[in-house]
Amino acid sequence: MGLDAYVACNCVKEGKAKKPPFDESLLVWKQGFPYLDESAPDGWxxxxxxxxxxxxxxxxxxxxxxxxxxxxxxxxxxxxxxxxLGKGTFPHLDAVWRSSFTPDQAEAAMQDLERLESRLGEVEGVFLVDPATGKEYRDALTGNQNWFFSAGAEYTYILNEQGFNILGPEGEVWFRSLAFSQEIIRTMVDGKESVTAVFRDKATGQEQAGGSTFNWKTWGVDELEYPAFLEVVVRPLCLDDVYTLIVLRKLLEAVIDTGNPIVWA
Incomplete structure (x- = not known):
């Protein structure tokens, strides 16, 4: 589940694009994009x-x-x-998500966005980090928790300000740590490789064995990442933590540059 967005260019309208290999009268305009009219012959x-x-x-x-x-x-x-921070404090930015949002509202939404960015430090985040690389694998807000893995009714992995938690079927805490290592165990079961993990708390040495690994998939890379050591860090948010805001800024800039609307997909 996710949301994509885009803004059309004006190259066709401004004569900067190659001429289409068909009569331009067959183009119809929707949300800034030139589409082929339904009256065009099949296959065109x-x-x-x-x-x-x-x-x-x-x-x-x-x-x-x-x-x-x-x-x-x-x-x-x-x-x-x-x-x-209060959605009502940023009414123009909140309106971006509505179908009634128009390009002439983009400047006001940008001002809201800048005020929101300036206040991000008022909110604290919880991050699961590889201290060797600084890479952040999971995040949550303090007071919330990020549920990110469940083995059916057996156990669940959750991140919150108390640490990385493995909870049992009744919500009991099997393992909780603010800094821990992950040992990867590879065995062959019925001719297939089984990969499990042993988590070990840095401070107490407590172990939790036999569970699913903490891994990360990078698109375009076949092998999974298995971080050897992870820490839970609580700190004020910064802009790099909120990719949605980075994309919203670029979308609003595109609207201001082109006069075309945001298309959500």
């Missing part, structure tokens, strides 16, 4: 329109800007920040 869309749209100008598919705004956890993180 895939044979003529799609290849033209992909390469007609410096913006593939006429996307002046496009990006993923958030995934499910990012949505919760962003909404949590807005709830703490």
């Amino acid at each position: 869309c895939s044979l003529l329109y799609d290849p033209w749209r992909e390469t007609a100008c410096e913006h593939p598919d006429f996307y002046y800007f496009s990006d993923r705004v958030y995934n499910a956890s990012g949505h919760l993180f962003y909404n949590g920040i807005m709830d703490r």
Whole structure:
């Protein structure tokens, strides 16, 4: 689950794009994008329109800007920040998500965004970090918790300001740590490799064995990452922690530059 967004360029309107391989009168405009009219002959869309749209100008598919705004956890993180600082304090930015938002409101929304960015330090976040690289794998807001793995009814992994927690089926705490190592155990079961982990608390030496690993998938890379050591860090938020805000700024800049609306997908 996630949300993408994009803003169209004006290259066709401004005569900067290659001419289409069909009569331009067959183009219809929707949300700033030129589409092929439904009256065009069958097959023209895939044979003529799609290849033209992909390469007609410096913006593939006429996307002046496009990006993923958030995934499910990012949505919760962003909404949590807005709830703490008060959505009513940023009415123009909150309106960005509504279908009634128009390009002439972008300047006011940008001012709200700048005020929100200046206040991020008022909110504290909880981060699961590899201290060797500084890479942050999971996040939550203080007072909330990020549930990010469940082995059915057996156990659940949760991050909050108390630490990295492994909870049993009745919510009992099996393991809790603010700094811990992860030992990866590889065994063969019925001809297939089984990968499990032993978590070991740095301060007490407590171990929790036999559970699922903490791993990370990087798109385009086949091998999973298994961090050897992780720490829970609680600190004030900064802009780099909230990718949604970075994308919103670029979307609003694109709206201001082009006069075209944000399209949510």
